Amino acid sequence: MRCPWxxxxxxxAMRALPPGATARLLADDPAAPREVAALAAEHGWQVHDDGTGELLVNG
Structure with missing residues (x-):
């Protein structure tokens, strides 16, 4: 999928999870880490990007 999807x-997914839960996002769109980081900043989530295309987001 291409961003912003x-x-x-x-x-x-984060809305459906309890507070403090972690979501794993696999994305191969080069824009995804930027888009996810911006979304996380808006919501106060923490993002871990290990550079493999897998993003871990803590809410």
């Missing part, structure tokens, strides 16, 4: 789906 990974970020939008992540936002939906």
């Amino acid at each position: 990974p970020a939008l789906r992540l936002a939906k």
Whole structure:
């Protein structure tokens, strides 16, 4: 999927998770880390990007 879809789906998943939960996002769109980081900053989530295309987001 191309951005912004990974970020939008992540936002939906994070709303369904309890506070403090972690979501794992696999994305191969080069824009995904930027989009997810911006979304996380808006919501106060923490993002860990290990550079493999897997992003861990803590809410």
